[in-house]
Amino acid sequence: MDMKTILEAKWYQLEGTVRQKFGELTHNDMAEINGRIEALLGKLQERYDVSLEEAEQMLTRLNVDADGNVDSLKLDAEAPDQPS
Structure with missing residues (x-):
């Protein structure tokens, strides 16, 4: 499953993580x-002033598996949230 499919299927499970990771989102x-x-x-493009490709990279770096589990160690190690 690709990241978009996982996020859509597990949105309510992942919403808090997305909000925490991307603090500019209200x-x-x-x-x-x-x-x-x-x-x-x-919204990522708007809030972080990035291209569509960069916004997609930001989502990819969430590192979510097919069950909707997030690698929180990887999340904590990454800063800033914007692509390089």
Whole structure:
């Protein structure tokens, strides 16, 4: 399963992690996104001033497995959230 499919399928499980990882996203942003990955990518582009490709890379670095588990050690080690 690709990252987009996993995030959409496990959105309610991963929403808190996404919000924590991408602190520029507001509660209103999260409500608008509501599990729609294209909306999430758009908000990442808007809030972090990055291209679509960079926003996709940001999501890829979440390192979510097919069961919706996030590698929190990898998340904690990564900073800043924006692509290099």
